[in-house]
Amino acid sequence: MSGAFGPGVSGSCPCGGGPDQLGYAACCGPLHAGERPAGTAGELMRSRYTAFAVGDEAYLVRTWHPRTRPERVVIDPDTRWTGLTVLRTERGGLGDDDGVVEFVARWTEPSAGALRRGELHEMSRFARRGGRWLYVDGEHG
Template identity: 55%
Template structure:
């Protein structure tokens, strides 16, 4: 049986839940046309990267001290279905660090589920980067 592609088609609405189109929101960040202005914006764009299967963006926005050599989103059978931002601290142009707590919703072979994370971000120059997270199922 052929392996199905895990890179979904680019959606019309942005997966991050902003209410904007993907092209006007996270798509601009994924393509490199814009940079995330805050830790929360980076977290939203990374969620969207998981939703659309953009491994290159995920690696590019991962802090070099904690970044894995590679990702394999094709091995993940989850389809990401929604995002709730629960809390954000720091992470603006006035900060060099920030945290975002969020709940990401998905479906997989077992049905619907969610994952809650408290992620840490660090700004290097003009770039916000993901550092690490505590995950709570």
């Protein structure tokens, strides 16, 4: 893993800590370490955002639906994920088999000696398979 987080490292979680504003060790850390699966589509989406922020490509592959998963996931080391706002969640709860999470993820990256800023607005689709939530795909808006 790259970035400021990793196993045993304390600090705030890049995803914002979910509804309870937890630190990384109690929020996305246990999901990344395989200690427990995401309980909802929203929790999986936040943990995947955090995986991008901390450079955990293996977690992204593990949580991607096999039907749509690319052969390889490569995270650009120059991109810094700087914030996440969940706009809405549709289904994706404990009793659901599918769900949609709409979010905006903010980023920065170096560009011609300056810092370029941007955001990714996505409606991500998730499905539960074998009792685990998986990312299926997303539409950028």
